[in-house]
Amino acid sequence: MRELLERYNFDLVKALAAYNAGPQRVERYQECRHFAKTRAYVARIVHEYNRKKTAQENEAKKRRVAPKAPGVPSRAPKSSATTVPAPSPR
Secondary structure (H helix, E strand, C coil), rough: HHHHHHHHCCCCCHHHHHHHCCCHHHHHHHCCCCEEEEEHHHHHHHHHHHHHHHHHHHHHHHHHCCCCCCCCCCCCCCCCCCCCCCCCCC
């Protein structure tokens, strides 16, 4: 697949079409729109990739902004002891 991507200047659609139908057909027709099975294959792979990528991004967002459990304070509680500033030397 890497060789096909390089061959077609990282054009994923052409590389997938060449993987499915063969590079000779892609070069002969410049695309594989003449082949319904190849079009369906490319569409299915691109759709599946996009679906998985979106799911990964959504999962990453959930991990970054994880909701806090109920009853858990957002900060550590303040100490009940008060602090007194030290007197300034004169």
